[in-house]
Each structure stands twice: as structure tokens, then as C-alpha cells.
Amino acid sequence: MIKEYKNTAVKPEPKGFPWKQVVGLFLSLALTFLALWVALGLSLPVPITLTVIVGLAIIQALIQLFMFMHFTEGTDPSHQMMGIAFGLFVAFAMVAGTLWIMAFML
């Protein structure tokens, strides 16, 4: 359960150069352009293209989680787990639901 806290504003992070975020930014950019190149620049068969860019998307999601979204910080890991669980549920509902709904057109 979420515990109560002192109600002061969120503490600023320690000063210093934000290496983690900068590296994360460049990795994200690189992965995005890589995906673009795989889709437009190479002419792989469609299923392979899709697999590759979905793989790249998952890597990028992990980078976001760890480099920007303070995934490893925080006072209570159960918050993170609840958030991730709900996120997975929504993502599953959307992807599986959409495939199921649109199946009649395929």
C-alpha cells in the first residue's frame, strides 16, 4: 500500500551533469532512426520488418523506463509494479482487442 509522506514538494535531484538522461536521449534517437531505416531503407519481407521494429520498440521502452522514468528509484517498489501491471494490461487490451476486432477484415 502507498504510505503517507511529508507533504513538501518533490526533492530536486542531486546537481551534476545528467549523463544518464543524455545517453538515454541519444540511444532513443538512434533506435528510432534505426527503426525508420529498417522499415524504409531495407526491403526485408514484411513479417521480418515488423518483428525487428517491435523488438526495437521494446528496447526503447526499457531505456525510457530505466533512464528517464526513475524506475529503479522511489520509496516503495509496489508502486512501480502496480504501474507496470496496469500499463501491460492496457497495452494488451489495445493490441489484442484491436487484432480481434479487425480480424474480420484480414
Added chain:
Amino acid sequence: MIENIKAFLGDFFVTGDPMIYGADVSIALASIAIVVTLTYFKKWRWLWDEWLTTVDHKKIGIMYIIAALLMLFRGGVDAILMRTQLALPNMNFLDADHYNQIFTTHGTIMIIFVAMPFIFGLMNIAVPLQIGARDVAYPYLNALSFWLFFFGAMLFNLSFVIGGSPDAGWTAYAPYAGPELNPSSVGQNYYYIGVQISGIGSLMTGINFLVTIAKMRAPGMTLFKMPMFTWSILITSLIIIFAFPTFTVTLALGLFDHLLGTHFFTIGGGGSPMLWANLFWFWGHPEVYIVLLPVFGIFSEVIATFAHKTLFGYATMVCSMVAISILSFLTWLHHFFTMGNTAPVNAFFSLSTMLIAIPTGVKIFNWLFTLNKGRIEFTTPMLWALAFIPNFTIGGVTGVMLAMAPADYQYHNSMFLIAHFHSTLIAGTVFGVFCGLHYWWPKMFGYLLNEKLGKWSFWVFMISFNVCFMPMYFLGLMGMTRRMYTYPAGLGWGPVNFIITIGAFGMGVGFVIMAWNIVWSAIKGKRDTTGDPWGGRTLEWSIPSPAPEYNFAHIPKVTTRDAFAAMKEDKKRGREQKPKPFEPIHMPNNSGIPFIMSALFFVAGFGFVFKWYWMGIPGLIGVAICMIARSFVYDDHHHIPTDEIERTERATGRLS
């Protein structure tokens, strides 16, 4: 040359309609009047220092509400124009194109620029006060959210006089909204970009309030001691965070189809128009709960306060909201049962939709049991809350009728549907925000709205609402469909439509009485000297009205639910705590960046609407510069010294 300029201006400004010229003139006059007044009274500095750069959640809340009321006026005028056109068969008041544009702007404005900001306004005012906090978790982000909403709304509204409004409905279904059938793109781009800019603000508001409620509660206030309104905002924030990204992406893909020639939603190139409907409603249905759950919270507060009892079934209320937040992501297909989906798909979503009615019904019973044996006081906010119960229930029951997929083949896109969702959106959201407005008004401004005028506006609005929307159900069953700009005589629809239009004008009258009440009370309204005009139960009533800049001179300690009711009880028993010495209070600094950055978003958005990349791209570069500038601001807070706190507290009579 002159010919070219003429042709350009003719396309740029919407021409040829006297109503639009009227709007041009009134916009010009209103702008001149504002500029002149501000200059004459030398108020520019005040406007900038006190409002445009503020990060105070209470002022941001007030600005949200002012903007929402103005947009409600615009959306209401749209509604009345439509109803005038439909009052009699074969009317020529609006032509087909114009009617299409008006229902599109009406729907978009009412949902995105009225319902959402009104709720955001009320939660900005009330949530930090209810949890005993001095501001939200990210005050700067809060200001940015507001200004993004504001400039998004302005961009969307501009379409009326410059370039032309979108006309594909607030749902903007492909293929009609797509580039093949909408080659000029301008109106549709206004929709994608205006809604996108304000949507970014909504997403940030969701994050802000989730963190605020999770992290900034007063000591002792565990989750299950939070006021019900705060609970509803917690759940709403969660839904916002998970639903809005879908919308952001969907709008961006729609825009790409227009700007970059992609084929996400066109038939050519392997795209799928139906995917738009699917993605739109994946956000759209949770959105319905985003604008409903907060008002459920408001009603819970108001009903408990004016029944003078604690809320019945606190834990079931919370559980039903959690259930709604999960189920709301599983029902979206009920908006397009007739798209050709297979039977198992329709059956699943039919069931999930009926399932979500259960937690909602549970809440209705909780309110009824709260009222049971209560000492009910019929104030204006309470009247809105009491009227909500039966009126909203009709909307809920017709919703369950619509949820039955085979029957929906009859109801779909008929006036029955229009009546259904207005029963939920007006009797739910609008009654709710009006209720909250009257309830929290004294906390915002330090005086009460007049009760007599308040009751007049309530009765006129509520009765007219029924005159307008009850017959509309039958009109739907008689075969009239939605988005129909006129109809022939002899179908028997004429008299019903005429009654509906009377109701629409009546609601307009109710709104005008409310506006008059606001003006009247600003001059002569009863001062609220106690800070607790209603005998409230939650912490916002424990501080003076209007709340001082720092909200709480001392952060309260909470031991039970209805914390302020308990404190008053303690005081009566003589168990009051001795006042402690003040400590300097840490507050965030004002900043002009949110305003400037959002204005640059507006400039960029305007450029992209017309595909003027020379304007759009520099605008976005400006946005980036603002972000960089902000990250070098290190001096972002100040302290309010103790003597200033003492002076403020003394002025409100809290210190003797």
C-alpha cells in the same frame, strides 16, 4: 498581384456568411475592449504578475474555470444555432455545410474545452486543500498544462473565422476526415492540432495530480482517510495517464495522413479507415469516465455535507471506482457495434458494457443511503446533486439499452443516442461541475453565490434539460438520425423538434441566470468570514476563504476520515491543540515560460494547419528553446517569512 492577394485573403478568412462577419466584428470589438480596458486601468503588469505567470494552483483553477465558462458559452451558442435550424421542417437558417461544422465544433468544444477544463479547474482548487498540501507536486508543470489547454482551445476556435472549421464530427472518422475527401485539410488540421496541444496539457495534469495525491497528503492521511473527491481524482488521473497517450498517437497519425501523405487511415496504400474509429474510442470511452468520475466525487462530498452524515459505503465507493477504471478500458467497441465486427466480438463488448453499469449503480445506491435519514439541507449545490441522481440514472438505463448489440442496430446514430449521451454528459458532468462551482465558490473568492438566483438558474436549467432531451429519445425511436441538417414535413417530427428547441433555449436562459448570479454576487454577495460556510467536513473548509497563498499556516495532522468534522468535534469538547509558532513556508516562484512556450505552440500549430512550414518549424524551435531555458533556472523557489504569515493570519481573524 492584387488579384492574388484577394484570392489568398478570400481563402484565408471565412467569407460569405453574415453570421461569420458578425463573429469577426464581435471578436475584433471584444479584443479592442480588453486591450483598452487593461491599458486604461494600467493593469498589464498586474495581469502578467498575478495571473499569466502564476503557478498557484488556486489561481490556475480559477483561470481554468473562467475559460471553461467562456467555452461553454460558445458551445451553447452552437447548440442553440443547431436547435434553431431543426425547430421546424425545411428550415434554411443554416446550410448543410455550416450545420456540419457547428455540430463538430459543438461536440469537440463541449468535451475537450468545457468538460475537461471545468473539472481540472475544480480539482486544482480543491484537491491540494483537501489533502492539506500547499500546492500540487509540480506547480510549474501545472501552469504549463493550463496554458497548453488555453492555446489549444484558442487555436481550435480560430478555425471559425480563419480558414474554416472542421466538419467531420467530434469523432473525426476516416475516411471522410482524411485527405482524399478533405483535400484542403485546413479544418481537419485545426482539429488534430488544437486538440493535440491541449491534450498534452491534460496528460501532464494527470501525472501531476497522481503524484500530488500519492506524495503530498498531510501526515496521518492514509489512502483510506482521503476525501472521496480526492479519491475520484486519483482514479481519474490514472485513467488519463493510460488513455491519453493513445489519443496523442492517433491524432498524430491522422495529422501525418494530411501533412506527410502517409496512409494510416486511408484505403489507398493499405491503410484502414476503421482503425481510426477503433483507436479513437480506445481513448474515447475512458474519456467518458474521465469526465464522470470527478463529478461522482463532487456529488459524494456535497451529498455528505448537506445530509450532515458521513458518506455511506466509503470502501465500496472506492472499489467501484477502481473497477470502473479497469473496465473502462474494455468497452470501447460499443461505439461501433455496427461496423461489421463478428458476433463474438459484439457479444464480448456488449457484456463488458453492461458490467460497467454495476459499479455505477452501486454508487447511486450509496448516495441514496447517505441521504437516508440525513438532515437534508436544500442549498443550490445540493439541488444540483439531488437532481443528478434521477436524471443521470435515465442516461444510465438508456446506456444499457444501447449496450445490447442487436438492439443497437436500431438505436445507432439516431437521436436516441444523442439524448442518451446528453443525459449523462449534462445530468452528470454539467450538473456536477455546476454543483462544485457553487460549493467551492466561497473558497475561491471569499463570498457566496446568491442562493435565490442559484435556485432559479437550477430550476430553469434542470426543467429545460428535460424538456429538451426527454422528447429526443422518442424522436430517435421515430426514426430521426443524428447529424441531419434538416428534414421534410409530414414525418411527424416537427412538433417534437419544436418542443426540443424550446428546451434548448430554456437551458440558455438558465445559463444566463447563472452568469448574472456571478456578476450580482461579485458586487453584493454575502462575505464568507468563517471559511466554513456550509458546515463542511473536509480540510479545505478549515482555512480562511479565500485561501491564503500558502493554504495552511500549519500543516494539519489527520487522524480520521472527514478530518475537519473531527477537528470541530474536538474543539467542541475543548480538546483543541495549542497553536505552534510559524515557520517560514517554502513556495515555488512564478514563471513566464509556460505562457510563452504555449504561445509558441500556438504559432507552430497555426503554421502546420496551413502547411506553412516556415512558420511551424521555427515555432517548434522556440518551444525547444523554452524547455532549454527552463532547465537552467536554478532559483525556482522562495520562502514566505513568518511575520508575513502572521500578518495574513491576523487579517483573516485566525490570530487574536
